[in-house]
Amino acid sequence: MKLDDLVRDAKKDTPDVDWKSVDEKLFARLEQEPRPLRASEDDELRSGGRVAWIGAAFTLAAAAAALVFVHPAHENVDAREAASLAAPLAGPTGPLVRGQRIDVTEDVSYFESPGKVRWSAPRGSVLRVEQSSPLVLSLEQGAAEAQVTPVPSGEAFAIDVTASTGAVVRVAVHGTHLRVARAGDQVTVDLTEGVVSIGAPPRRGSTIGTLVTAPAHVELDATSLDSIRVDHAPSAVRPAERVTPAPRDPEVALLPQSPVQHEVIEPLAHETHALSTPVRAPKSHSDVAVVDPPAPTWLTTTDELASAIAAECGKSAASTYATTLALHVDPDGTVKRAIFTPPMFPEGQARDCSAIVIYKRTKLAAGDYTVPISITPR
Amino acid sequence: MNEESDLIASAARGDTAAFRALYQRHRGDVARLVYRMLSGSADVDDVVQEVFVQVFRSLKDFRGQSKFSTWVHRVAVNVVLMHRRAARSRPTYAEELPPEHTADEGGVLPDEDAERRARVRVFAKLLDKLAEKKRTVFVLHEIEGISPQEIASIVGAPVLTVRTRLFYARRELEELMASEPALAGVRPTFARDKEEEP
Numbered sequence: 226m227k228l229d230d231l232v233r234d235a236k237k238d239t240p241d242v243d244w245k246s247v248d249e250k251l252f253a254r255l256e257q258e259p260r261p262l263r264a265s266e267d268d269e270l271r272s273g274g275r276v277a278w279i280g281a282a283f284t285l286a287a288a289a290a291a292l293v294f295v296h297p298a299h300e301n302v303d304a305r306e307a308a309s310l311a312a313p314l315a316g317p318t319g320p321l322v323r324g325q326r327i328d329v330t331e332d333v334s335y336f337e338s339p340g341k342v343r344w345s346a347p348r349g350s351v352l353r354v355e356q357s358s359p360l361v362l363s364l365e366q367g368a369a370e371a372q373v374t375p376v377p378s379g380e381a382f383a384i385d386v387t388a389s390t391g392a393v394v395r396v397a398v399h400g401t402h403l404r405v406a407r408a409g410d411q412v413t414v415d416l417t418e419g420v421v422s423i424g425a426p427p428r429r430g431s432t433i434g435t436l437v438t439a440p441a442h443v444e445l446d447a448t449s450l451d452s453i454r455v456d457h458a459p460s461a462v463r464p465a466e467r468v469t470p471a472p473r474d475p476e477v478a479l480l481p482q483s484p485v486q487h488e489v490i491e492p493l494a495h496e497t498h499a500l501s502t503p504v505r506a507p508k509s510h511s512d513v514a515v516v517d518p519p520a521p522t523w524l525t526t527t528d529e530l531a532s533a534i535a536a537e538c539g540k541s542a543a544s545t546y547a548t549t550l551a552l553h554v555d556p557d558g559t560v561k562r563a564i565f566t567p568p569m570f571p572e573g574q575a576r577d578c579s580a581i582v583i584y585k586r587t588k589l590a591a592g593d594y595t596v597p598i599s600i601t602p603r
Numbered sequence: 604m605n606e607e608s609d610l611i612a613s614a615a616r617g618d619t620a621a622f623r624a625l626y627q628r629h630r631g632d633v634a635r636l637v638y639r640m641l642s643g644s645a646d647v648d649d650v651v652q653e654v655f656v657q658v659f660r661s662l663k664d665f666r667g668q669s670k671f672s673t674w675v676h677r678v679a680v681n682v683v684l685m686h687r688r689a690a691r692s693r694p695t696y697a698e699e700l701p702p703e704h705t706a707d708e709g710g711v712l713p714d715e716d717a718e719r720r721a722r723v724r725v726f727a728k729l730l731d732k733l734a735e736k737k738r739t740v741f742v743l744h745e746i747e748g749i750s751p752q753e754i755a756s757i758v759g760a761p762v763l764t765v766r767t768r769l770f771y772a773r774r775e776l777e778e779l780m781a782s783e784p785a786l787a788g789v790r791p792t793f794a795r796d797k798e799e800e801p
Contacts, residue, residue, distance in 0.1 A: 228777050231726045232745050238723045240638035240647050244630070251626070251652045255619060255659055399618055420619045438619040 256436050256455070327352045329367065335468065342382045343468040344371035355385060361395075361426075363387060368406035372468045373398045373419070385426060386412050388447035397422045397432035401439065402465050407447070414443040415463035417580060423453060460562055465584050523588040527596045530589070533582045538569065539603040546570050550579075550596040554589045570600075611671060615662040622662075626655055629672060633679050639742045640683040642727035650686050654679045669756050676749070677757045680739060687735070729779045737772035740765050745773075 327334075329350040337343045338360055346352060350367025354360075361383045362369060373382045383397040384405045394412060396405050401419025405412065414421065416439040423443065424434015435453055437443055442461040446452040456462075524530045534550070548569060553562040563583045607628075613621035630651065637650045657678050665674055730738055739758060743749045744765075751769070755762045 228773060228780060231722060231780070234719050234723050235639065235726055235746050237719070238638075240634050242634045242648055242651065247630075247648050247652050251655055252619065252623070254652070254656055255622070258656070258659060399616070420617070422617070436617060436619060438623075 252438065256438065258436065323354050323357055325354045326365075327354070340374060342371055342373045344369055344382075345466070345468045346370070359383065361385060364405055364407055366407065368404060370402075370404040370466055370468055371398065372402045380422075380432065383426075383432065386447045390448045392448050393426050394445065394447045394450060395422075395424060395426040395432050395434070397424070397434070402468075404463060404466070410447045412443075412445050412447050414441070414445075416441040416443070417462060417465040417584070424450060459564070464560060465580075524582070524586050525588050527589070527594050530582065530587055531596050531598045533586065534579050534598050535600050536603070537582055538579055538600050542570065542600045542602045544602060546600040548598050548600070550583075550594075550598055552583070552587075552589070552594040552596060554587075554591050554594070556591040558588055558591070560584055560587055560589075565598075607671060608667070611662065611665060611667075614659070615665070622659055625658075625671075629675050630655070632672065633675060636676060636679050636742070636747055637683055639746050640680070640739065641687070642731050646686065646690075650682060653686070654682045657682055670753075673753055673756050676743070676753075677759075680743075680757055684735060684739070725783060729776055729783065732779060733772055733775055736760075737768045737775065740768045741772035741776070744769055 327346070327350075329346045329348055329352075331348060333345050333347050335343070335345045342360055344362075346369045347367060350369060351365040352367075352369060353363040353365060355363045359380055359382055363385045365387075369384055371382060371384075380397045380399060383395050386394045386396075386405070386407050388394070388410045390410075396403070396414055398421050399419065401421055402417045403419075403421060404415045407413075414423065414437070416437060418439050420436060420438045422432045422434045422436050423445070424432045426432060434450070435455070437455055438457075440457060440459045440462040442456045442458075442463070444452075444454045444456075524533050530552075531550075538546075548565045548567055551562070551564045551566065552560060555561050560583055563579075565579070569579055607625070610621045610625050614625055633654050634647060634651050637654065638644075638647045641647060641650065654675075658675055661678065665671065669677075730741070733741065736758070740751075740754055743754045743757065744751060749757070751762050751765045754765045758765065760768075
């Protein structure tokens with residue numbers, strides 16, 4: 226026997242790793258790790274004032290664009306011209322400005338900063354706009370749910386909760402779908418996508434706190450960050466809800482998006498309207514600041530659901546994968562429980578492809594379902 | 604910017620989802636390397652975990668001057684070496700042998716496979732006798748199939764040094780094999796290797 230023969234044998238010898246255990250331990254440890262700080266963020270910290278000023282200018286520019294939508298007489302306002310206006314951010318019921326208090330009196334109120342964040346708050350919620358860029362809301366009462374577009378660096382959005390003692394807890398978002406609710410000093414965060422950092426608000430830069438990855442249900446007492454408890458069990462996480470009103474007018478839903486939305490930093494547009502009120506079609510593309518996305522194609526059968534998951538997850542699948550989805554749908558049509566057996570492959574989980582299909586596109590009758598799914602790489 | 608670059612950039616900013624994707628891509632390679640560098644020790648799971656914690660912490664320092672996989676290998680090699688040094692300083696009560704299947708544990712293995720496993724265990728013991736630097740380059744090149752140029756980047760040594768270590772690692776291993784009763788019949792071939800080396 227030669228050395229090469231032994232090397233050949235050694236090559237065939239592969240480790241038997243308990244990946245489930247390694248994954249759990251690793252990501253539990255990473256949640257305790259301070260968030261890495263890049264050089265660019267150091268720069269941002271050093272030039273925080275300048276960055277904030279530029280951000281505010283862009284926000285004001287975008288704000289004026291929103292005014293175009295709300296007040297058609299102002300259409301064709303140039304973004305640079307808008308930036309010079311000390312105009313507040315816009316909304317149909319009046320502009321939103323830093324420090325403004327928002328009392329939600331509709332069933333649900335929807336808000337959008339195009340390309341950045343869409344958020345909603347249920348009736349009875351009280352919020353205040355703490356900062357506009359990035360948007361920081363102070364949740365004084367009730368709840369807020371947000372879908373946040375990831376940003377290249379820093380934080381895209383944050384919700385502050387001020388405890389009765391004056392202590393402030395910040396839930397800082399890098400790109401995610403989350404819901405923050407409070408009852409007195411008790412705060413709950415339900416994270417269905419992405420990652421958030423929960424800690425004390427920094428004077429500048431990013432929030433250094435407990436890094437929480439989805440899925441997660443977090444409970445804490447706002448008076449003490451040490452009270453934070455994180456449950457990653459999917460069943461513990463409140464299912465995501467819409468953060469945009471359900472489109473009622475198909476004509477509006479099919480309108481093309483305004484090119485402005487993709488070219489400049491857009492405003493915080495404030496849409497407060499009852500669900501029964503259809504959004505009016507704008508007169509021309511130029512005055513479109515906020516348009517609802519196309520209505521989702523609802524999946525009303527288990528076959529459609531299986532096909533949709535296979536299509537979405539097939540984009541990230543490396544090989545053919547078979548699993549079975551156990552689904553429980555409440556009488557109101559809400560998907561309350563979704564369990565894959567065996568679990569969805571990691572890339573599928575990372576892309577949240579199945580979660581979006583299950584929680585945002587499925588309309589099944591109440592009951593329990595077992596859905597076999599076969600995923601083929603695309 | 605390709606997909607992996609995007610993932611690295613996102614992960615470096617603390618995006619755990621992006622880091623998870625990177626981890627999924629590279630964990631298999633890392634586990635294999637760790638397993639082989641630890642000569643099949645039972646600590647593989649813990650060391651793999653430690654490697655990725657270090658990767659997470661150090662991502663901000665990754666400048667893209669080498670392939671990401673090469674950089675991850677470098678981190679893995681360093682973590683393994685640290686682990687081995689720490690292990691050496693700990694008292695041991697028995698020789699740590701790699702886990703092996705027996706008839707009692709998992710049924711009867713085919714004879715050929717059992718023999719192969721036995722050979723691998725003995726070979727792992729021999730590898731352990733090599734000096735760290737020689738063992739590292741031997742595992743990386745001969746077993747993992749990584750080029751000397753890339754190994755040079757991983758271990759931070761000139762390519763010529765890597766080749767020299769490889770040569771002496773092979774020669775020492777063959778000498779050790781010749782004196783190992785469990786590998787009776789091994790015929791030294793380093794004379795041939797010597798001729799091939801520059």
